[in-house]
Amino acid sequence: MSDIELNKRQETILQIVKENGPITGENIADQLHLTRATLRPDLAILTMSGYLEARPRVGYFYTGKTGNQLLSDKLKKLQVKEFQSIPVVVNENVSVYDAIVTMFLEDVGTLFVVDKDSILVGVLSRKDLLRASIGKQELASIPVNIIMTRMPNITVCRNEDFIMDVAKSLIEKQIDALPIIRDTDKGFEVTGRITKTNMTKILMRLAENDII
């Protein structure tokens, strides 16, 4: 939202409404020693661009939204379900070697580990697998549940969660992907994955004018 450059008079109006709102257009005009008609374009611009809100019979309010606040508002409303990828899961009993092979075959950076009921029990990152692979053990003989990150240390998200909260989790926890889950009686069922790659694509789509 609105990179409109405000002129001096519009800035003054904003200031007046900020200090005196709610205030009618006529009162604003009075303070500026101008006619209501002269101010009409300025008030229209300030209202349409989201700086001010107008309520009939009450007057103008300052919304507190400056500059690109509304773009920001919209970005904050983007939800996980619109931007997710397909999850790749492995069973908790497969070997580390097989997990690495799956990771290459599916070309993903994170695997989700599930139990026999398809319930999320762990997460395997490339980093986890790399750490295991420099150990002394035979990779084909270690099951992934020995090395995986397990519940309750897994950060998950749900379809309705906000993209920006996921972005924050990815950065703060220094991970590449979150599982998207659905709550069931038995636990979390994995329905998707969301990654820094998805975030990069969202950024590209913003630049291509394809989202907001």
Next chain:
Amino acid sequence: MSDIELNKRQETILQIVKENGPITGENIADQLHLTRATLRPDLAILTMSGYLEARPRVGYFYTGKTGNQLLSDKLKKLQVKEFQSIPVVVNENVSVYDAIVTMFLEDVGTLFVVDKDSILVGVLSRKDLLRASIGKQELASIPVNIIMTRMPNITVCRNEDFIMDVAKSLIEKQIDALPIIRDTDKGFEVTGRITKTNMTKILMRLAENDII
């Protein structure tokens, strides 16, 4: 830029200017059977929000920019130098084992490989190291230059390059990071790195209203 919702009259004006521009305010008013004064707020909004451009003594032009075009324009101008991270480099003679240890110590997903003159000769991703680690060879005895991605197959970028071009490279080439380089007589000197983590942070900063 400008999520202003245009009203019907503004849409009509846009259409008129699109088809007849450059066109004066008076001619637009004539076509709509309205006075110039009535149109003034609409024309001000359309001009300030970037849909139209006004040139003295010529009239209004349609800029071809719709909706969030100007946000998009600004995003497209973000440059690598504003958002880069510090690069982690290893010498081409170190072993794969040592490279993996460096990756863990520095907590990065990509290492850049340099020769004795500090010139970029290769890139090592977690994926490269993981692939090597499931081979039969002793990791401590293989030098990284056997397994690294080497010039000229390395995608690089420079300080002045656009973030969006880097984002596109990361997605299209399915890599996590690009080296930022400076051209020297001997070759590319690595000065930074830019990753999907940086892209995720840019997205967060947009939502926090911290960039544009």
